[in-house]
Amino acid sequence: MNDSSRTATPRDQQQNCPSKENRFAAIRAVTSFQLSRLMTRPRLAMGLAGAIFPAAVMFAVTRTAPIDRNMTVVMIYALIPEALCVLGLLVTMCPVVADELERGTWIHIAVRPDGRQSLLLGTFAAAVLWTGSVAFTALILTLLVAQPTQPVGLVVMFTILIGLSCIGRAALFALPAVILPKRALIASVGVALIVEYFAGLLPAVVNQITVSLRLRSLLVEWMEWRQELPIEMTLFVDDYSAPVQIIAVCILVFVLLATAGFILNHRQFPPSVEN
Amino acid sequence: MLSLQHVTKLYGTVIGVNDVSAELDQGAHGLLGPNGAGKTTLLGLITGQLRPTIGSVQVFGEAPFGNRRILARIGYCPAADITERNATPQEWVTYLMRLSGFDTAEAPRRAARALEEVGLGEACVRPLSTLSKGMRQRAKLAGAFAHEPDLLVLDEPFDGLDPIARHDLVNLVRRWAQTRSLLVASHLLHEVESLRANLAVILGGRLVANGSAAEIRELVDALPTTITFKTPSVNNLAQIVCAAGVVETLHISDVNTVAVGTRQVSHLTAVVAKAVHDGLVVSEVIAEDRTLEGIFSRLVKLHRGVEQ
Numbered sequence: 117m118n119d120s121s122r123t124a125t126p127r128d129q130q131q132n133c134p135s136k137e138n139r140f141a142a143i144r145a146v147t148s149f150q151l152s153r154l155m156t157r158p159r160l161a162m163g164l165a166g167a168i169f170p171a172a173v174m175f176a177v178t179r180t181a182p183i184d185r186n187m188t189v190v191m192i193y194a195l196i197p198e199a200l201c202v203l204g205l206l207v208t209m210c211p212v213v214a215d216e217l218e219r220g221t222w223i224h225i226a227v228r229p230d231g232r233q234s235l236l237l238g239t240f241a242a243a244v245l246w247t248g249s250v251a252f253t254a255l256i257l258t259l260l261v262a263q264p265t266q267p268v269g270l271v272v273m274f275t276i277l278i279g280l281s282c283i284g285r286a287a288l289f290a291l292p293a294v295i296l297p298k299r300a301l302i303a304s305v306g307v308a309l310i311v312e313y314f315a316g317l318l319p320a321v322v323n324q325i326t327v328s329l330r331l332r333s334l335l336v337e338w339m340e341w342r343q344e345l346p347i348e349m350t351l352f353v354d355d356y357s358a359p360v361q362i363i364a365v366c367i368l369v370f371v372l373l374a375t376a377g378f379i380l381n382h383r384q385f386p387p388s389v390e391n
Numbered sequence: 392m393l394s395l396q397h398v399t400k401l402y403g404t405v406i407g408v409n410d411v412s413a414e415l416d417q418g419a420h421g422l423l424g425p426n427g428a429g430k431t432t433l434l435g436l437i438t439g440q441l442r443p444t445i446g447s448v449q450v451f452g453e454a455p456f457g458n459r460r461i462l463a464r465i466g467y468c469p470a471a472d473i474t475e476r477n478a479t480p481q482e483w484v485t486y487l488m489r490l491s492g493f494d495t496a497e498a499p500r501r502a503a504r505a506l507e508e509v510g511l512g513e514a515c516v517r518p519l520s521t522l523s524k525g526m527r528q529r530a531k532l533a534g535a536f537a538h539e540p541d542l543l544v545l546d547e548p549f550d551g552l553d554p555i556a557r558h559d560l561v562n563l564v565r566r567w568a569q570t571r572s573l574l575v576a577s578h579l580l581h582e583v584e585s586l587r588a589n590l591a592v593i594l595g596g597r598l599v600a601n602g603s604a605a606e607i608r609e610l611v612d613a614l615p616t617t618i619t620f621k622t623p624s625v626n627n628l629a630q631i632v633c634a635a636g637v638v639e640t641l642h643i644s645d646v647n648t649v650a651v652g653t654r655q656v657s658h659l660t661a662v663v664a665k666a667v668h669d670g671l672v673v674s675e676v677i678a679e680d681r682t683l684e685g686i687f688s689r690l691v692k693l694h695r696g697v698e699q
Contacts, residue, residue, distance in 0.1 A: 138492035145489030145498075149478075156477070220471040224534060227438050227467040228490040229459035381457055384441045386402045387431040 139230045146238020154246050163250045170195035171257035188262045197281040204247030209289040210304045212239040213297035232380045244282045251278045273338050280365045284327030287372035294380040319351035330361045392417045397446035407432035409596035419568035421583030421590045422576040429596035430576040438467045466540035468531050470547040476520035480530035491538045505537035525556035542572045549582050561585050615639040615652040621675035625649050635662040
């Protein structure tokens with residue numbers, strides 16, 4: 117803004133308009149900024165508590181009675197990819213817009229060329245990274261407590277399940293977060309209960325669009341439990357191969373994020389200052 | 392540069408702005424209006440945060456909503472304070488520059504340069520929560536212009552600042568307005584007047600006046616001016632001025648105060664001067680405020696139907 121500045125030329129304008137490549141820079145910027153927001157003491161304490169909780173439960177159970185490997189796997193699956201990941205993402209993904217509105221930073225972001233999209237995708241990446249890290253730590257701690265046989269195979273399998281759970285649920289929670297920003301947490305809990313845990317367990321076509329069906333099916337596939345499953349339990353898993361399940365989660369993530377992005381791009385928030 | 396055609400913005404049944412039409416060329420413009428007049432809504436429409444319910448908004452020839460080419464050419468400094476408390480101004484402005492698409496090398500360079508220009512100095516590495524409002528305001532301003540936009544839009548940029556900070560930022564913004572376009576919304580007229588900007592007055596969501604300060608004065612000059620006299624002989628004075636035929640309105644508010652509305656101020660004062668010469672006692676004459684503040688106040692009254 118010094119005196120030597122001059123009227124913008126088309127070349128300046130071209131320079132000011134970010135290139136497509138720089139959109140990724142903007143997404144990375146949001147990711148690192150959101151991660152720095154998550155590195156506060158309360159959030160770190162929350163993450164630590166989340167990481168310890170499954171191990172504590174496993175410790176309490178194994179002290180009461182020894183459990184076999186299959187039971188250990190079921191418990192880890194229920195505690196980490198299902199419970200811990202969902203809780204972590206409720207905390208990190210739901211406030212994607214609400215936090216910005218509350219902090220008064222939404223306007224600054226909304227007036228940037230790719231601000232809205234970068235906010236959504238950057239927060240998505242930060243939520244997945246933060247929750248995934250907490251869940252992975254929880255997995256290692258829980259396996260240390262449970263000491264199952266062939267732990268390396270379980271680490272690999274659960275790491276993939278945690279990753280899929282995180283991206284799938286983060287994308288799912290992005291929708292209520294952009295549609296109902298101020299009620300995002302309640303709406304997301306509703307979505308988690310209704311879509312993931314109710315519709316996901318319905319033996320109907322609707323469960324095909326849930327992440328929980330894909331994760332259960334992958335667990336059954338990789339643990340080679342399919343043959344041992346009681347006939348009534350086969351209703352709650354899918355017959356497709358593991359790559360198909362993973363592709364299905366990726367498609368679901370893409371569709372959910374694209375929809376959330378479209379909605380966010382068209383959202384208008386009345387200026388609170390005057391209204 | 393900016394074209395508003397019958398722009399109306401509704402929030403459900405609440406009117407944000409109502410049928411606003413204006414053409415603003417490049418240069419400095421002030422948007423004046425009291426709190427709740429619709430200024431921020433209008434700026435929201437111009438900066439692409441909102442879409443008009445009716446009508447069209449064009450900035451540099453295109454609709455700004457969702458238009459990344461246009462958004463890249465606009466810098467916006469909102470009225471609300473930054474509550475991103477943990478970040479430093481350097482981190483915050485760098486973040487905004489990266490959101491504007493600048494790479495990891497260019498973004499901090501631009502941020503540092505802008506923060507230096509707003510005079511934050513060493514404070515730019517302290518968390519925003521430890522800075523005064525004036526310093527946060529400077530950081531906000533730096534974030535708005537660090538990407539060198541062609542149009543800088545400022546919403547109440549000097550609100551709540553101490554006189555020194557206000558003086559510094561007015562000078563800064565005035566320098567900007569010499570080379571690029573500027574739109575400043577404020578309810579404080581002297582701030583906009585100090586920027587030597589063209590004026591648009593908005594009230595109740597409507598644009599009630601538009602032009603240079605001189606043009607708006609001319610507009611107001613065509614309206615009756617109210618002059619208030621304090622005299623123990625209220626009835627006598629009322630009789631004299633009515634008889635002279637210069638009165639548009641006359642209001643006796645108490646036993647010694649009479650307010651006379653007229654379009655012929657010099658004639659009225661001559662009549663009253665003669666009456667005083669003839670023995671009428673007038674203890675005080677209060678002419679209506681002719682500063683921009685006074686003009687604004689009159690436009691507000693006019694809009695509210697207080698003046699006819």
